[in-house]
Amino acid sequence: MNLRTLITSGIGTFALLSMATTSAVSAAPTYIDATNDVAINGESFFGASNIRDELTRLARRDSVIAPTATFRQIAVSGALIAQIQGYYKNATPKPKFVISDGGGNDLMTACTAPITAECPAVKNTFNAVKVLFDSMATGGTKKVLWMRYPDPQGTSWAALKTNQDLFNPLVKSLCDTIKLPKCVWIDLRPVWAENYSSYTSDGIHPTNAGGTATAEAFWKVIVDSNFFDLSGTVVALTHAASVANSASTIRMTTSATGLHVRIADAGSHTVLVNDASGRELARRQGTGAAEYRFAEANKPGLYFVRVIVKDGSAKRETVRRVLINPRAD
Secondary structure (H helix, E strand, O other): OEEOOOOOOOOOOOOOOOOOOOOOOOOOOOOOOOOOOEEEEOOHHHHOOOHHHHHHHHHHHOOOOOOOOOOEEOOOOOOOHHHHHHHHHHOOOOOOEEEEOOOOOHHHOOOOOOOOOOOHHHHHHHHHHHHHHHHHHHHOOOEEEEEEOOOOOOHHHHHHHHHHHHHHHHHHHHHHHOOOOEEEEEEOHHHHOOOHHHHEOOOOOEOHHHHHHHHHHHHHHHHHOOOOOOOOOOOOOOEOHHHOOOOOOEEEEEEOOEEEEEEOOOOEEEEEEEEOOOOEEEEEEEEOOEEEEEHHHOOOEEEEEEEEEEEOOEEEEEEEEEEEOEEOO
16 A cells, blocks of 8 residues: 655645545545535625635635635626525525625615615615525525725715725624624725725726735635634645745655655755644754655644745745545555
8 A cells, every 4th residue: 555645846835635535534624615615705896806716726726625626606796785695595505605795786875964874775785784694594604704895996986985884884793793604804995005006997896906915815814714614724824925036846745654855945944744733743954955754744644744944034934734645556
């Protein structure tokens, strides 16, 4: 019986994971089912942008979904909250995890003075959001990632901004208090701050640059909150800004004698291997190109390899997931 060889290379990439699991590691999921477990719902902020594609790219990069998988999107441009609820109700199977927005189209009607949260546009939209959240609870959705829109830009969207400023605190309070689905909130205003001119061309919808920035902000929240409930696993972010122009190759293979890690970077490095619970099994330190064998990782299971490379003042840290599964020849 041999172990499948897992090879990765390049900055910020992760070890490829075997699709087949054994009973020894079945408690630690290899992938989230992008088509059945997740749905991106809402209106044109998602439906007419690159956000779904960028989230898919990030999830593939970090081995959260299969290399050819794509997140399911049910968002449709122009949708009102009631329609967004309908897209959810028609989704088969019901997603365990939902990434959603909503209310942008409902809130475009100007309120009459005095402008308060009792304005029909605001009140009715918030009530529709509560119905949507109740539908998700009934449908078995475990978590929803809900976003606060960036501030609308330009006088054409003045009424929308006024209404959003009244609407969003209500939704934030709901998000903070409901138990099912568990609501994870993200405010996109700080993400877009100082970049509105490049992140939107019409004042409300994201450009490709805005969609990419939004997806990356979503992904950080997803990772930091363990949104997908990756029991016994972690998803790592690569911190490579200071060495963005450097070439890096980290090669990993497995054999009957354990996990092999080859470093091809200049500078000093530390390699740590942890098991699925986070317990450190071994560490090695060195300088320049080197290869290490970790006999401590010679059994089927999930491991995390953390590589820290320092070259002068620059530092890069990479964490990779490796799932080792036995197979017969």
